[in-house]
Amino acid sequence: MPAIRTAPTGRPMHVADQAKMQRSRERESLPALLPEEQVKKPGIDQQWLVAVFILGGVLFNYPILSLFNAPAVLFGIPVLYVYIFLAWGFVIALVAWIAERPH
Secondary structure (H helix, E strand, O other), X not given: OOOOOEOOOOOEOOHHHHHHHHHHHHHHHOOOOOOHHHOOOHHHHHHHHHHHHHHHXXXXXXXXXXXXXXXXXXXXXXXXXXXXXXXXXXXXXXHHHHHHOOO
């Protein structure tokens, strides 16, 4: 059987009062809120991420890929593979930059 908590007056506490005390302790342990100028605004970042998604769709679609589909090699690797790898890295770098840039 769980121990019965008592109030500072020595009387047994009701379960609802115990929950209120627990919530107030949790609120006290939460970090302070950031000033409004430090809060990230999601609207512009979402727009940039949508633009990067569209750019990725263009970079990995037929008209652009066909430009690099040639029998040439670069350092022993087909040019198409080099393009795909570099374009993929570029898109990832853009997403990371957008997600981590300060406002």
